[in-house]
Amino acid sequence: GAVVSQHPSRVICKSGTSVKIECRSLDFQATTMFWYRQFPKQSLMLMATSNEGSKATYEQGVEKDKFLINHASLTLSTLTVTSAHPEDSSFYICSASGQEGYGYTFGSGTRLTVV
Amino acid sequence: GENVEQHPSTLSVQEGDSAVIKCTYSDSASNYFPWYKQELGKRPQLIIDIRSNVGEKKDQRIAVTLNKTAKHFSLHITETQPEDSAVYFCAASSGGSTLGRLYFGRGTQLTVWP
Numbered sequence: 277g278a279v280v281s282q283h284p285s286r287v288i289c290k291s292g293t294s295v296k297i298e299c300r301s302l303d304f305q306a307t308t309m310f311w312y313r314q315f316p317k318q319s320l321m322l323m324a325t326s327n328e329g330s331k332a333t334y335e336q337g338v339e340k341d342k343f344l345i346n347h348a349s350l351t352l353s354t355l356t357v358t359s360a361h362p363e364d365s366s367f368y369i370c371s372a373s374g375q376e377g378y379g380y381t382f383g384s385g386t387r388l389t390v391v
Numbered sequence: 392g393e394n395v396e397q398h399p400s401t402l403s404v405q406e407g408d409s410a411v412i413k414c415t416y417s418d419s420a421s422n423y424f425p426w427y428k429q430e431l432g433k434r435p436q437l438i439i440d441i442r443s444n445v446g447e448k449k450d451q452r453i454a455v456t457l458n459k460t461a462k463h464f465s466l467h468i469t470e471t472q473p474e475d476s477a478v479y480f481c482a483a484s485s486g487g488s489t490l491g492r493l494y495f496g497r498g499t500q501l502t503v504w505p
Contacts, residue, residue, distance in 0.1 A: 310492060310493070318497075318498075319480060319495045319496065319497045319498050320435070320480070320493075320495050322492060322493075325492055367432070369434060369435075371493070379423070379425060379437065379440060380425070380437075380493060382434040382435055383434065384433070384434050385432070385433070385434050387432065
């Protein structure tokens, strides 16, 4: 079946630094990648949608200059949290869509802690 | 855009009993309705899904029903087991072979007591 590999699974960074999260589709072409953020005991909140080779579409309230998304190939999408602050601490998870019949394939998630 | 409402937010049942979680959606264009189970710190796991051309789908102890006219769909878990304890999310999306964005419900914390 379709697999999306997400790295790192956990990261702790200092306030003001940047963190990059990668999602790779291992055995299919991810034409669309969705990036979500999930705070404790809450639902998944869509941050942005990216299509390969195009600029990402951000949801209202999500700062595009803070959360940089790159989807340069059909198998790799990255989310960079720039100048991270403690309030950015959350569970970030990607989801790929692209292979007919497979629906959505979620990455394993990244637990970001900003200290 | 789409709005997905999910109830209840918490549900406790005795092992062996049935559990039902209900969701409503607002956009008649939505045509794909997945249900996810999420354990703490892990990715959502698809447990069952249904498309708008089907009214009911069953997979062993899990079933989903869809009422397009009323715009609601439900998850039914029979003979619950302690390992069914998790957060369950319903979702809705539209699209053809390539799906659009998912709209999630707020989630239901299911606890199954032994």
